[in-house]
Amino acid sequence: MNRSAGGITIGQAAAFAGVTIKTVRHYHKLGLVEEPERDSSGYRRYGSDDLLRLVQVRTLAAAGVQLADIGTLLDADAERFAAALSDVEQRLTDRIDDLVARRDTLHRLSDDRALLPDRACAVLDRMPGLGFDPDYVAGQREALVLFRALVPEGFDSFVTQLEHRLDDPEFVDLTQRSWDALSWEPDDPRIAELASALADNLLAKPELLAMPAEFRSQPDTAARYGMVNTHGQEEWPTSARLTALVEDKLRAAGVPVPRQ
C-alpha cells in the first residue's frame, strides 16, 4: 500500500549508483552507508540522502580507496580528506609503475620463454652457430636462469664471462669435448687430460677468475655456487668427476674455489 511513498528499492538505488545489490548490502554491513528505513514488507527504501552517500562511497571505492578507509575519510574534515587522498593517489601511482614494470618483464618473456634478459638471449643464440649441441644450449639456458635467481648481482659479469669464452675458439672446442665426455666412462683417462686443458685455459685468462671473488663477498656463497655448478649433473657422474678435477687443478694453482 505505502509501497511507493518512502523511496526507491535497493535494486533501483544500486542501478543508479552503478553497483550491484550485493555491494550495497556489503556497504551496509561495513557501516559505510546507513541502513535506510524499511517499508511494510521489510524492503529497504532509499531516499536522496542515502543515494548521495552511496554515490560518494562508490566514487571513492572506484578510485581504489580501501572500503575500510572510506568511512573515516568521508566523515573527516577537508584537510585530512585532502591529505588522505594524496596518499591514496601516491599508492596508485606506485602500483601503476609496478604494473608497467611487470608488463615490460612479460614483454621480454614473450620474445623468449627462457625468463632471461636480452643480452643473455643473444649469447645463447650464438651457441648453435658455433657448433654447440642444442641440448647443451638448453642446459646453459637453465643454468643462466638459475644463476640469475641465485646471484642476481653477479649475473651481468657471468654473462660477460660467457661472451668472452665464446670468443675463444680453444675454449669452445674444449667445452664441446666436455659435452661429448658425458658419454664416456667416469674412469676414462681422457677426462684427466681434458680437465688439465680446461684448467690451463682458464688460468691463462685471469679476468675470468675475478668473478668468483666478486660473488664470494655475498653470504651463502657455497650453496649458491654448488647449486649452479651441479645443476644438471646429478645423473652424469662423468661430468661431476670432470668438474671436480678442474676445481682441484684450479685450487692447486692458488685460485680460491668454494667447496659446496
Add this chain to the structure above:
Amino acid sequence: MNRSAGGITIGQAAAFAGVTIKTVRHYHKLGLVEEPERDSSGYRRYGSDDLLRLVQVRTLAAAGVQLADIGTLLDADAERFAAALSDVEQRLTDRIDDLVARRDTLHRLSDDRALLPDRACAVLDRMPGLGFDPDYVAGQREALVLFRALVPEGFDSFVTQLEHRLDDPEFVDLTQRSWDALSWEPDDPRIAELASALADNLLAKPELLAMPAEFRSQPDTAARYGMVNTHGQEEWPTSARLTALVEDKLRAAGVPVPRQ
C-alpha cells in the same frame, strides 16, 4: 646426518627465488612446483631443478599471470605459451589504463571533495560571489552529485542550465528569495507571489525547458526527477510547497513536468 647432502631447505630456496616460505608451500599445494624429497627430519630439500621451476613460476606470477594458469602455461608448447603471454600482456595494459583513469579521478577529487567534474565546480565557485548562502551552495553541490549519479547523460546540460541561470540577475535574486523563504510559514502569501515570479522567469527562457524533454526519454524518469527535486526538502515544508506551486504553474502553461 645426511642433513646437508640433498639440497637446500625451503627457507633458502624461498630466499633465493625471492618469495616467502608460505608462498613456496602454496605453490606445492597448487601443484605448480613438485614437492621435493624430504630428508631424515622430514624437511623438504630442494635441488637445482626445483629451484629453476620455482623461479619460472615466480617470474610468471610476478608478471601478473594467475597461478591457476601458470601450470598449463609452463607445460605448454612455445606457440601457446607466446599466445597466452600476449593475452596476459593485453589484460595488464587494460588494468594499467584503468588505474590511470582512477588516479585521474582521484586527482580531481583532491581539488574538491564534491566528486564533481571541473565545470560543475566552477559553477559552484561562482555562487558565493553572487551572494548565495554557503549552505545553499552546499545543497546545490549535493544536488549535482545526485544528478550526476541519477542522470549522467543529462548532467552536462544540467550544468549548462545552471550557468545560464547564474547569468540572469533576476533569477539569482529569485533563487535567493526562495532560500530565505525556507524560514517562512508554509501558508505565507508571499510564497505564491514568489512561485509566480519563478514560473514566469522560467517560461521566458524556452531553452531552459528543453532539458527535461531530453531526459524524459530515459526510463525511470519520474523516480529520478523526484529524487533530485525533493532532495533536501524533507524537513522544509515551505520548500515543498513552493516547488509544487511552480510545477503547477508550469504545467498550466503547457510544460510537461513529471509527477513523482
Add this chain to the structure above:
DNA sequence: CGTCCACCTTGACCTCAGGTCAAGGTCAAG
C-alpha cells in the same frame, strides 16, 4: 648436559571486495 635460538612441520583460520547459491517472501501483470 642443558638451554637458547633459528629453522622446519602441519593445520586452521583471516584477509578484501564482493559473488554465488539456497530457500523463501512480495508484488504487479496476464
Add this chain to the structure above:
DNA sequence: CTTGACCTTGACCTGAGGTCAAGGTGGACG
C-alpha cells in the same frame, strides 16, 4: 491463479597468500 521479477537472510566461495598455534630439529654456547 500462475508467472516472473524483485526482495529478504544466511552460508559458503574466490586469489594469493598471511598469521597464529603447537610442536619437532639442529647447531652453538656455557
